[in-house]
Each structure stands twice: as structure tokens, then as C-alpha cells.
Amino acid sequence: MSTPPTPPPGCPAHVSDTNGTRRLYGPEADGDPKGLYEKLRAEHGPVAPVLVHGDLPAWLVLGYRENLEVARTPSRFARDSRVWRDMAEGKVPADHPLGPMVSWWPVVNFTDGEVHERLSSAVMDALQGFDRRGIRRYITRFAHQLVDEFSEKGHADLVADFAAQLPTLVMTQLIGAPEEAGPLLVRAAQDMVNATETALESDRYVTSVLQQLLETKTATPGRDITSWLLAHESRLSPEEVLAHVRVILIAAVQTTANLIANTLEMVLTDGRFRADLSGGHMTLPDALEQVLWDQPPINTVLGRWATGDTVLGGQEIKAGDMLLLGLAAANVDPDASIRPDAAPVHGNRAHLAFSAGPHECPGQDIGRAIADTGIEVLLARLPDLEPSVAPGELQRSGTLMFQQLTGLPVSFTPRPRREAAAPAVPAAMPPVVVPAAMPPVAVQTQAAPDAAPVSAGTPRRRSWWKRLLRRS
Template identity: 65%
Template sequence: MSTTPTPPPQCPAHGTGSASGPSGQRQLYGPEAEADPMGLYEKLRAEHGTVAPVLVHGDLPAWLVLGHRENLDVARTPSRFSRDPRRWRDMQEGKVPADHPLTPMTAWQPVCHFVDGEEHRRLRGAVTDSLARCDRRGIRRYVTRFANQLIDRFAAAGQADLVTEFAEHLPMLVMTQVLGMPESYGPKLVDAARDMIKGTETAVASNDYVTTVLQQLVERRTGNPGHDFASWLIDHPARLTADETVEHLRLVLIAAFESTANLITNTLKVVLTDHRFRAHLSGGHMTLPDALEQVMWDAPPFTTILGRWSTGDTELGGQWIKAGDMLLLGLAAGNVDPEIRPDLSQPVHGNRSHLAFSGGPHECPGQDLGRAIADTGIDTLLTRLPDIQLAVKEAQLHYVSSLMSRHLTALPVTFAPSSGTPAPTEGSTGVGVLPARRQSVPLPEVVPAPVATPRAEEPRARKTSWWSRLFSR
């Protein structure tokens, strides 16, 4: 039910719907936001409370939701805050041109995260039902096999960059198997997906490449189904159209890649740099799944989620929100809300009420899949390389921030080469899966016929826990 309180004094940027805000209005892009987004969120919290007026690209006005309770309120009440971007007033008034940086993320498409109500239930039901059919043990075997293949490529060198040589590739390689693609597609899709998310000059070409690959996958699986997510989505009783199927495959592929790659990187970074975190692990007070939950509190894969649009004039966190206003869910800011975490030094690793996967009817449907990839991948890496250490000082690590995420550009590590003895990869294609170095994103091309998927290897037997070896150095 929409609330209709007495309107409080309005911020000029939002009360008028002007495309440019008043002097001093804080931007969610530019040097300040890119250098220290969490610092910016705290400044906004101090100035405005749990909901802050901000400017996005092009100095378009929006609201950033900073409070934990307020984030859940927005996520759980689509009757007040819709996921349909066609409600965005600035877009209706022609203030969001086709080449605007937010257009790829706000242009309406026939996907479940852009609709509400019955249509949302139909489309999301097809996604969740199809994901539920995935074999969790089989996925973990894929993760173990691909993780070992990746490690084999750098183990003998005694050094590696865990971002570009491990974390970015592992989720995509696994997802090619989940969706029903040949694993050889993985490296190109990694480059294309990252390019799309960065919004570079070649992002459109990268998007075209991903779309072409998925269209060809749908064409192959239509009438010739396999035991994979694409086939189950095509054959679901919801009867998705070909376009709807392609869009949902892309949604699952890109979301799983970006969020899981960031989760793996952030967790490895904390393990390598945070002595308090290590103490909890070495003392047996925290398991690896617990460690992932702690990281999702402190460094969620997505810092913000774009967006929600107010269905009518309403109040949120003491701010007057007008119909058609855009809201951004501040996941990272909500996770450190002083109302729920007055002491950030206290661990919360046993608590899953973080906002890393949002909430409400649009909560991430593939979160368990992401957890499985990250958990198994990190476990495999640290089992193979128990003496791994950061190769540079923590202060030398470099981050790149965007409106929705913040991720490390590199995580250089060193380890004893002898600790990385190549693991057996039964039935796999071995080192031929990955290119020797990162290549430019190719233009769409005719995709070869699918190849038989090799049988995943069983998880390797462990002589001792990698936790004990990691902390006994």
C-alpha cells in the first residue's frame, strides 16, 4: 500500500525533476566516487540519513538508499517501488539519450528483473525452476576440475595474478557447462562480459558477441535438448519466447560471472591481508562458507543495484519521493548501517541477513550457485597452494569502481612452485582450454557445433586441511 504523508521540504534536484542538481550535490560517478565509494556513502549518511539525494551520470537526480531497513523496504514492496524502468520520469521526458551510460542497464527488456506482478512470477519461475534442476554435486566437480586446470597454468611459476588468472575465469568456465556450452567458449566470454560491465567503447560489440553466442545456443537446444539450464529454460511450462530465453540466459550468465568473480577476489584478498580474519579461521571459529558470508557483509560483490522507480508520491527514510523518481539500492552502505552494526569489528559471519543478494521478489535466484563456485574454487586453490602470500603491500592494490561495483584489478601472489604439482584432470582438455594471454574481444562469428562435455573429475583427496597448512607457515 502506498503511503501519502505530508510532504517535507524537498531537495531542489528532486523536487523539480531538474537534470542538474544544486551546487554541492554529490555525484555517484567521478573521482570522489571512484576513489572511495564507501567514504562517500558515509558522508551522504551523515548529511542526509538513511536515504540521500544524489546525481548519476549526466547529473540526473536519483535517491541512494543507505539504511538496511530502508533497502529491504524498497526491495520488498514492488507496489511502491517498481522494477520497471519505463516508469523513470527522466526517461519519459527524454533526458536519457540512447548513448547515455545507464541506457544498457535501464532500457526495458523482456526479463524477469524488469517486470513485476504476474509477468514477473511467470518469468522468474522459469529461471528458478530451471536452476533448481542443476546438480549441486556435479557443479562442484566442474568447479574443482576447472580450478585445477587454471592453477596448473601458473603453479610452476611460483607467482600469479589471482584476478586475471583465476577469479575472472573460473565462474565463466563453470557457467558454460551449466548453460550447456562447450567449455572452449569460456575465455572469450570472460573478456566480453567484463567489457560489457565496464561500459567501454567496445561494450556494444561485446554485448553483440554474447547475444550471438546465446542465440546460437538456443537454436541448437530447441528441439534437441540436453541436460543443462538452457534446455530446461526452453522446455519450461512458462513457454518463454526465443528472445525471452536468450535474455534470461544472458542475465544469469553475466550476473553469475560478475558477482562470483568479485566474491572470490574479495575473499582471497581478505584471507591474504586481514590478520583478524585469519585468526578466526586458524582458530576454527569460522569455516570457509562462514568466511564468504562475512565478506558479503563487508565487501559485497555489488555495491549498489540499479534501480527501482517510485510508483507514486511516497515517503522513505524521511525523504519525499516523487512518482517516477529513480532509487538505487545501496547494498554495501546498508550492510554497514550503524543501526544494525554499531561495531564493525565484531564478526557477523554466521548471519545471512546481509544485502549482498538484495531481497524481496527480485532477490538473486542464483545465490547458492555463486556460493558453491566461490567456496569450492577457493578451497581448491588454497589446498593446492597452502603457502600462498600477497606479493605486494596491501596499500599497492588497485581498485576500479563503477556505479554498481568495486573490484580489484589485480591480486598478485607468490608461493613455492613445488606446492603446485599439476593435478590430474581426467577427461579434460587441460591447458588448451585457456589462452596464454588475454586477447581482444572478437566480433560475433559462427559458433562451432557443440562438443561432447568431458566427465568432471572427482574432488581430489586431501591429506591435511589447507586451513592448518595455511596458518602453520
């Protein structure tokens, strides 16, 4: 049974970089996280000692079975960050980069036991309040609007122009915010999760929008997540409702955007998928599932904290230690029998892209729907999409939690915008003050027909997407 290396005097457990403990931040982790995971697996097995920002010690769980063990046993591995020994001992400064993601507050993703059950039931019921057709209408409408912004140009960046915007535009409607708030919420939410210099300003903007939304829905309930949380039998306080609407909105931003971008990248650039899709053997849902295995939208989930001394994957875990769920590493665990020989995984949802256990992502079906329907609209409107750069030229930017595609430039035959309809009447809500650092994203408001017209004189390239859009 291996133990972390002994640090020099005065250092917390397994912190010393001179003892070979690898950092989960910096050039190696950000540039090639999958390569780093495999080095750690080779050196330490399914659970590896690592350092997070500030050289704070943690354990990265790499094994599939070990990830399930941690995720499914909150009695041993709590979601409550107040258990974290380093934070209790004052070793985590107030401005620590991981602060927003590990600082405890009474929301569903930081609680366990009866409190978690109460909050989780409210969140699950609110998320399930929409029928599939209703959600699909929202997604279709906004996807068409985004495509209209670049369809006449013959070129676009599918990350910035499509994947990064669609999830928040849809979620804005699902939480009941007025439509005109969507574009700015897109920018603000992205700014927050990317921890930019204006993140605090964006944070204040999101909070002000949601506070006004809460006041509006308290007075005039509607058919939306905010109203359903307010009315739920779990009797959430206004503060709890605000916190959970915020969690739902922010959680959808980067994860679903990454899922859309990663799926588009794989289908556009990977020869295996291009061949399968053109031959009609793989549907779009199949492609999404393959991406959830190979390039999940979240690499690492922060965090769990050991409630007592225990053993995991051959490592001695001490009470108060922090653990990180390595979802991307678990999906390719060579010791797991879930995916023999890395074969295609059509219909296999045993991956950990959405984690597992009591804290498995409650909004995963909505995320899948946004990605699936949004990409379907995009490919129907622009069936001859082609990458503008070689696959090797595409780049990713890395953080501890995410590896996001920075751009996906494409070209296609220019096509006309759809005929615009009169804009919808927005919900009544007081205007919010827009931070100067956040210029709005222009998104047109118009109706969304089921099919996009193409003028008779528009030349068509041969489409290899045709079979993809035929659902089996």
C-alpha cells in the same frame, strides 16, 4: 522532513551541483564510495539525493530498513524502468552509460507482478535443476584447470588468473554451451560489464553464441539451464529464453568474480581472519559470509522507480523518481540492530548483499558454491599462498554498481601441473566468428582428480590453511 535542494531554473529536481548534491560518479564516488556513503548518511539520513551520470537526479537508499522497504514493496517502487520520469521526458540519451542497465526489456529483473512471477518460476526451476554435487564437479574441474596455468610459476594474480575467469567457465557449462566457448565468453562478458570501447563487439559475440546455443538445445535438449527454460511449463518464447540465459550468464560474471576476489583478499591480508583461520575458529563459508557483509560484490543496485508520490526515510519521493538500492551502505547502517557493534557475523545471513524481496538474486546459492568450492581447490593446491604486495598497495577500480579489486598478486612454492587427461568431446554447435578485438584466454581441458599431487622433492612451507579446509 527534508526535501532536495531547489535547483536553478531549467534544471530537473535536485540536479544543481552548486546546491551541494553529490555525484555518484567521478573521483570521489569511484575512489572512496564507502566514505561518500557515510558523508551522505550524515548529511541526509537514510535516503539521500544524488546525481548519476549526466547529472540525472536519483535517491540513494542508505538505510537497512529503507532498503528492505523499497525491495519488498514493488507496488510503491517498481522495477519497470518505463516508470522513470526522466526517461519518459526524453532526458536520458540513447547512449547514456546506464542505458544497458536501465533500459526496459521483458526479463525477470525488469518486471513485477504476474509477469515477474511467470518468468521467475522458470528461472528458479532452471537454476535449481542441478544437484549440489553436479555443480561442485564443474567448479572443481575448472578451478584445477585455472590453477594448472600458473602452478609451476610460483606467482600469479589471483584476480586475472583465477577469480575473473572461474564463474563464467562454470556458467558456460551450466547453460549448456560447448566447453571451448568458455574462454572467449569470459573475455566477452567481462568486456561488456566494464563498458569498454569494444563492449558492443563483445555484446554481439555473446548474443551470437547464445543464439546458436538456443538453436542447438531446441533440436537436442540436454540437462542444462537453456534446455530447462525451453521446456518449462511457463512457456517462454525463444526470445525470452535467450534473454534469460544471457541475464543468468552476465549476472554471474562480475558479482561472483568480486566475491571470490574479495574473499581471497580478506583472508590473505586481514590479520583478524588470518588469526582466526589458523586457530581453526572460522571455516571458509564463514569467511565468505563476512565478506558479504563487509565487502559485498555489488555496491548499488539500479534501480527502482516510484509509482506515486510517497515518503521514504523522511524524504519526499515523487512519482517517477529513480531510487538506487545501496546494499553496501545498508550492511553497515549504524541504526540497524542486525549487526551489533560490527561483531563477527558467522551464521548471520541478514545482509543485503543479494538484495531482498521478489528481486532477490535467484542464483546466490550457485554464486556461493562457485566461490566456496573454487577457493577451496585453490588453497588445497597452493597451501602456502602469500600476498606479494602490502595490503595498502592493492587497488580497486570503481563504478556506480561495483568496486572491483584490480589485482591480487601472490607467491607460493611452485608445484607441478596435474597429469592431463584426454579432452572432453565438445557439444555439437556451429563455430562462431570471434571478434578480432578479443584474443582468447587459454584454459586447458582436462580431468579433475579430487586431490592435487605434489612431488616428493617439492619443498613445503608451513600451511595456515589446513584448518580452514576442515568443515565443521
